[in-house]
Amino acid sequence: MKLHGNMKINTAGHLEIGGCDAVDLAREFGTPLYVMDESFIRHNCRTYKNAFLSAYPDSEVIYASKVFSTRAVCQLIKEEGLGLDIVSAGELYTALSVDFPADRMYFHGNNKTPEELEMALEKGVGRIIVDSFYEIELLNSIALRTGKTANIMMRLSPGIDAHTHHYIKTGMIDSKFGFCIANGQAMQAVLKAAESKALELWGVHCHIGSQIFDLDSYQEAARTMMEFVRDMTEKIGKPVRELNLGGGLGSL
Numbered sequence: 001m002k003l004h005g006n007m008k009i010n011t012a013g014h015l016e017i018g019g020c021d022a023v024d025l026a027r028e029f030g031t032p033l034y035v036m037d038e039s040f041i042r043h044n045c046r047t048y049k050n051a052f053l054s055a056y057p058d059s060e061v062i063y064a065s066k067v068f069s070t071r072a073v074c075q076l077i078k079e080e081g082l083g084l085d086i087v088s089a090g091e092l093y094t095a096l097s098v099d100f101p102a103d104r105m106y107f108h109g110n111n112k113t114p115e116e117l118e119m120a121l122e123k124g125v126g127r128i129i130v131d132s133f134y135e136i137e138l139l140n141s142i143a144l145r146t147g148k149t150a151n152i153m154m155r156l157s158p159g160i161d162a163h164t165h166h167y168i169k170t171g172m173i174d175s176k177f178g179f180c181i182a183n184g185q186a187m188q189a190v191l192k193a194a195e196s197k198a199l200e201l202w203g204v205h206c207h208i209g210s211q212i213f214d215l216d217s218y219q220e221a222a223r224t225m226m227e228f229v230r231d232m233t234e235k236i237g238k239p240v241r242e243l244n245l246g247g248g249l250g251s252l
Contacts, residue, residue, distance in 0.1 A: 005040030036068070038076065045080040062106060064247060065091045074098045083126075089116045096123060106244070108155075110178075114138060121148040127242075129153045129205050131178055136193050143198030150198060153205045153244060154179060156186045158224040160208045160217055178206065181228050187235060194236045201236070204229065207246030221245060 003009075006018045015022040018037035026033060045061070052059040062083035065074070069091050075098045077084055084100055086092050087109040095105060103126040107116075110131040117139050120128055130136055130152050143150045155178035179186040186204075193201050208221050222245055229240045 005037050005043070007037070036073075041073075041076060042080060045077070045082055049080070049082060062244075062247075065095065069094055071098050074100050086125075089113075089119055092116075092119060092123065092125065102126065106153075110155075114142060117150075118142050118146065121146055121150060127151050127153050127202060129155050129244075130189075130193065131155045133189060133192065136189065136196060136199070140196040140198050148198065149200050151200045151202055152193060153203045153242060154186070154189055154193060154201070155205045155207070156181055156225065156228065158206050158208065158221050158228075160206075160221045160224065181224065186228065187232065190232050191235060203240050203242030203244065204232070205244035205246065207248065210248040212248045218245065 008016050010016040010021060012021070012023075014024075017025075017035050018039055020035070022035065025035060045063070048061045052061055060083050062085045063077045064085040065077075066085070066087050069086075071094060074084065074095045078098065078100045083104045083106060084095055085106050085108055086095060087107070092105065092107070096102065102124040105125045105127075107120045107125050107128045108131075109116075109129075112120075112128075112131075112135065117128065117135075121143060128139060128150055130139065139150050139152070142148075157178045157180045159180070159182050179189040181187075190201070190204075193199050204225060206221055206225055208217055212218070225243060225245065229243060233240055
């Protein structure tokens, strides 16, 4: 059995996680029980952050709160200086409850409600990732009504096979997420957003899947997205300030 992080088998023959005996934890809290090793989570945060910053000083690592969203985790992510990916009003509320900076939040999702979008604007969420033509129109109308400017990124589908299970592939041409680059839909969406009065287009985003172990898929996604960014810059006449290539890297 392969143990991760600070896990080990102690002298009593019990699994130990972050210095805590799993048998003692089960006796105290009952089962089933989720145990999070704070020091190992912080180690991973710093490893990712330092690796990206050493190569790309303007980069940012963003934690996907849908993985595990509690006040304690949001506090930890805040302390480690990462951004926060949220997908619901509940996750936004949880993050705000520990004073997580709203401008370091990124609101994803292909079915955001009008109430969630209005809450995101009211609280000053840093970026709203737009997923459909309907959302472009809806967000623009809400922003106009409330006197806000929505800072957005467009979610694109780059048509990349991430070589993972087909249920968790999200970057293919026929994906239900985002605008397809290959059929011209993505450029249509970008032009529509750029012309909208209350939307400020910051950049583009893609996410090709989860549990990915083949880094070639990320390289191909980066090439495809950068080619689109070049064309997009020519079309809208202004530079693209941000590129988000998503996550999904598998853990061995």
